[in-house]
Structure formats: structure tokens, C-alpha cells
Amino acid sequence: MILMDIYDTVSWWTLVIAVQVVIGSVYFLWQKKPKEPEDKLTNQKLREWKPLPLVERTFEVEEPILIDNIGDNVLNVGATSFLCLDKEPSIVENSIKSLHKYGVGSCGPRGFYGTIDVHLELEERLAKFLQVEETCVYSYGFSTVASAIPAYAKKGDIIFADEKVWFAIQKGIDAARSTVRYFKHNDMNDLERLLEEAAAKKELNPKRRAFLIAEAIYFNSGKMCPLRKLVELARRFKLRIILDESLTIGVIGKHGRGLTEHLNVPRDEIDLIVGSLEHSFATIGGFCAGTHFIVEHQRLSGLGYCFSASLPPMLTQAAISALDIIEEKPAIISELDENSKKLNKALVNLKHYTFSGDELSPVKHIYLKNSELPDRLKNSYLRNITNYCLENGVAMAVATYLRDTEVNCPEPSIRLASTRKLNDTNIAQICTLLDEAYEKVGPK
Ligand SMILES: *[C@@H]1O[C@H](CO)[C@@H](O)[C@H](O)[C@H]1NC(C)=O
Numbered sequence: 001m002i003l004m005d006i007y008d009t010v011s012w013w014t015l016v017i018a019v020q021v022v023i024g025s026v027y028f029l030w031q032k033k034p035k036e037p038e039d040k041l042t043n044q045k046l047r048e049w050k051p052l053p054l055v056e057r058t059f060e061v062e063e064p065i066l067i068d069n070i071g072d073n074v075l076n077v078g079a080t081s082f083l084c085l086d087k088e089p090s091i092v093e094n095s096i097k098s099l100h101k102y103g104v105g106s107c108g109p110r111g112f113y114g115t116i117d118v119h120l121e122l123e124e125r126l127a128k129f130l131q132v133e134e135t136c137v138y139s140y141g142f143s144t145v146a147s148a149i150p151a152y153a154k155k156g157d158i159i160f161a162d163e164k165v166w167f168a169i170q171k172g173i174d175a176a177r178s179t180v181r182y183f184k185h186n187d188m189n190d191l192e193r194l195l196e197e198a199a200a201k202k203e204l205n206p207k208r209r210a211f212l213i214a215e216a217i218y219f220n221s222g223k224m225c226p227l228r229k230l231v232e233l234a235r236r237f238k239l240r241i242i243l244d245e246s247l248t249i250g251v252i253g254k255h256g257r258g259l260t261e262h263l264n265v266p267r268d269e270i271d272l273i274v275g276s277l278e279h280s281f282a283t284i285g286g287f288c289a290g291t292h293f294i295v296e297h298q299r300l301s302g303l304g305y306c307f308s309a310s311l312p313p314m315l316t317q318a319a320i321s322a323l324d325i326i327e328e329k330p331a332i333i334s335e336l337d338e339n340s341k342k343l344n345k346a347l348v349n350l351k352h353y354t355f356s357g358d359e360l361s362p363v364k365h366i367y368l369k370n371s372e373l374p375d376r377l378k379n380s381y382l383r384n385i386t387n388y389c390l391e392n393g394v395a396m397a398v399a400t401y402l403r404d405t406e407v408n409c410p411e412p413s414i415r416l417a418s419t420r421k422l423n424d425t426n427i428a429q430i431c432t433l434l435d436e437a438y439e440k441v442g443p444k
């Protein structure tokens with residue numbers, strides 16, 4: 001009796017399952033119906049098929065202003081030669097001597113017959129100047145930080161970066177292919193929040209490297225980063241710091257050693273310092289500074305270092321001679337800093353503009369005040385304003401961005417560069433002219 005009951009139950013279940021299998025098979029076969037022949041890539045289709053364009057769009061590049069056309073009696077606050085070393089006779093003379101000795105180009109990367117004694121000398125001098133174990137010199141400022149980042153950060157790692165970092169850092173981050181978290185510009189609470197979130201989600205763990213990337217003074221805003229707080233957070237969450245000091249080396253600190261000197265942060269708290277020789281050093285190239293262990297790694301892993309012809313010897317000599325001057329006369333640094341401060345005091349009184357920039361920043365961004373205009377139109381007005389200023393004796397530059405490509409494209413602005421040789425008359429002239437230009441060609 002009991003056996004029968006079980007048998008009945010089992011067969012009932014068997015039936016249910018069998019029906020399901022049948023329904024399932026029919027559904028499956030119906031799904032797998034062969035595709036319509038018209039979906040096939042026929043020869044006809046191949047002939048008509050247009051591949052996607054190689055690049056999605058072309059960039060509008062504005063006509064550059066030619067320096068030749070500026071003339072001698074124009075005040076130049078567009079170029080970033082803050083210490084005015086670009087026409088310094090001793091630098092010019094030494095570079096010409098170097099030209100006679102070595103010729104123009106080095107014709108090879110550093111590791112392939114492109115190393116000349118001046119390269120080793122510059123690296124040694126920079127290391128001494130910055131009080132670090134070692135530096136390595138790149139031949140192009142942009143590619144320095146853009147190569148240094150992916151030399152360490154790889155796929156699977158995580159990077160925390162300020163949202164306003166300049167384009168070269170953005171490109172370096174792209175090349176690293178790491179996970180990226182951008183924090184709000186100079187907002188340490190936002191950074192802390194992101195770090196805590198990442199720690200809670202175990203995104204920060206001993207199996208991946210984590211990096212913090214910031215600029216000492218931001219090229220795109222002129223603001224100074226709160227370095228002490230960054231260091232504190234980096235140590236708490238075990239991040240490595242890469243600091244771009246391009247606008248601060250030779251600019252701030254008693255001896256011009258940059259933000260670490262200015263804020264008295266020990267140099268070894270920063271894992272890698274990156275700098276450019278294209279601003280205060282008035283030549284070409286860039287460098288990375290840190291411990292031997294860290295810098296040495298780039299000599300085989302920094303793509304811009306390995307695969308670019310080395311810096312032409314005469315330009316390397318120019319950097320050495322610039323360093324001579326900075327070391328001999330640190331007073332030029334305080335002259336520059338005085339002018340940067342004066343510029344801030346004067347810019348506050350502009351009628352039609354607001355501005356951004358730390359008082360010690362050699363770069364100030366001037367924005368149109370109360371303007372609801374779209375960015376393209378603002379840019380056009382600013383171009384016309386700078387053209388008007390140039391016609392009236394002051395050359396300045398509109399900050400140029402790849403508007404659709406930048407991670408967080410800044411508002412259009414005029415980028416003023418403070419220099420050591422500005423005097424009070426110059427500063428007054430800049431401000432008067434800016435307001436006058438606005439009234440003549442600015443938005444009505
Ligand atoms: C800027 O100047 C050009 C040439 O004079 C003019 O065509 C253009 O409309 C001006 N831009 C604005 C926004 O007024």
C-alpha cells in the first residue's frame with residue numbers, strides 16, 4: 001500500500017518534469033531559429049560598408065599669437081618665464097658655447113648614445129638643489145608627468161586626483177588605466193570621503209597600489225594645494241603622493257625649492273616630485289625627483305624618458321646656468337613673490353572680472369564677472385579682449401583647453417603670468433587696460 005502511494009507520487013512528478021522539458025525544448029528551438037539571410041555580410045554589403053572615422057572629431061585650434069609680432073615695447077604677461085631668465089646674457093652665452101661644443105641635437109635617447117655630460121651634471125645639480133637622492137631629466141615638460149604616472153600606476157591600481165589637474169596629468173592617468181577617483185578641487189573633505197568610501201569597499205587593500213596626484217600650484221586655477229593635509233591623508237590611507245611642482249620650483253620657498261620648502265614639509269614625505277624646466281628655468285624639458293629607488297625605475301619604465309631623444313645639450317646647459325643664477329641670487333625669488341602678491345591686490349579692484357590664484361601663485365586666472373554666457377562665447381570675448389590689450393601694449397594669453405576632451409574643463413579665462421620684472425606702473429597698466437578692453441569689446 002505504502003509502496004503504491006510512493007509510486008503514484010513519483011510518476012506524477014515525472015510527468016510534470018517531462019512536460020516542462022518538452023516546453024523548454026520547443027522554446028529553445030524556436031529561439032535558435034536561423035537568422036534571416038539579409039543579416040549576412042554579403043559582398044554587396046561589404047562594398048557599401050563605411051568604417052567608423054579614425055577620430056571622432058577634429059579639434060578647433062585657435063590661431064596662436066606669434067611672439068615675433070609682439071615687438072620690444074610690449075609688456076609680456078602671457079609667457080611663463082617668471083624669473084625673466086629667457087634673455088639673461090650669461091645663460092645665452094653659456095648655451096652658445098655648448099652649441100659650439102656639441103652641436104644642436106643629441107640625436108638619441110638617453111639609454112642609446114644620447115647621454116652627454118651636461119645631462120648628468122644637470123641631474124646632479126637638480127638633486128643637490130632639491131635635496132633629494134636623485135633626479136632624472138626628460139626632454140619635454142608635458143611628457144614628464146604624463147610618463148611618470150604610468151611608470152608606476154598600472155591597470156588594477158587606484159588613483160585619487162584633484163579634478164582640476166592639468167592636461168598632462170590627465171593624459172598620464174589615462175595611460176595608467178588604473179581606477180580613478182577625482183576629488184573636488186582642493187576639497188580635503190571630499191578627498192577624505194572618497195578615501196573612506198574606498199577603504200570601506202576594500203578598494204584600498206594591500207594587493208593594489210594607491211596614488212594621490214596633486215599640483216603644488218594648479219596651472220588651471222592658480223590655487224595652492226593644502227600639502228600638509230594631503231600628506232596626512234596619504235599616510236593614513238597608505239597612498240603614494242605624486243606632486244607636480246612645475247609652477248613652484250624656482251618660484252616659492254626661501255631658495256625656490258618649491259612648496260615643500262615653503263610649507264616646511266620634509267621632501268621624503270612626497271614619493272615623487274615632478275617639475276618642468278619650461279617656466280622659471282626658461283628652457284625646455286622636465287624632471288622627476290625622489291629617492292634613487294623610485295627615480296631609477298623611470299630610466300627603463302618612463303616611456304617619455306626611454307623613447308625620446310634626450311634634451312639638446314645647449315638647452316640642458318641653459319637649465320644649469322639658470323640654476324647657477326637661482327642659487328647665487330635667491331633674492332630674485334622674493335622679487336617675484338612680491339610681484340605676485342601685488343598683482344593680487346591690484347586684481348581685486350577690477351570692475352568687470354573676478355580672478356583666482358593664490359597670492360604667491362605666479363599664474364592668475366581672470367574670469368568675466370557675472371556672465372551667464374556659454375563657454376564658447378566667453379572664450380570669444382576673452383580673445384577679443386586680449387587682442388585689444390595686445391594692440392595697446394600688453395600681451396596676455398587666453399587659457400587654452402581641449403574643451404570636449406578635458407576631464408573637468410575649467411571656465412574660460414585669461415591666464416596672467418606674474419614676473420620678477422613687473423613694476424607698479426606695469427601692474428596698474430594691466431588692470432586699467434583689462435577694464436578698458438571690456439568696455440570696448442566685452443559683452444554689453
Ligand atoms: C570678436 O571679434 C571678432 C572680429 O572682430 C568678431 O567677429 C566676433 O564677433 C567677436 N566676438 C564676440 C563674442 O563679440
Ligand SMILES: *[C@@H]1O[C@H](CO)[C@@H](O)[C@H](O)[C@H]1NC(C)=O
Binds near residue numbers: 075423424425426
Ligand atoms: C616700469 O617698467 C617699464 C617697462 O616695462 C618702464 O618703461 C617704466 O619706466 C617702469 N616704471 C617705473 C616706475 O619704474
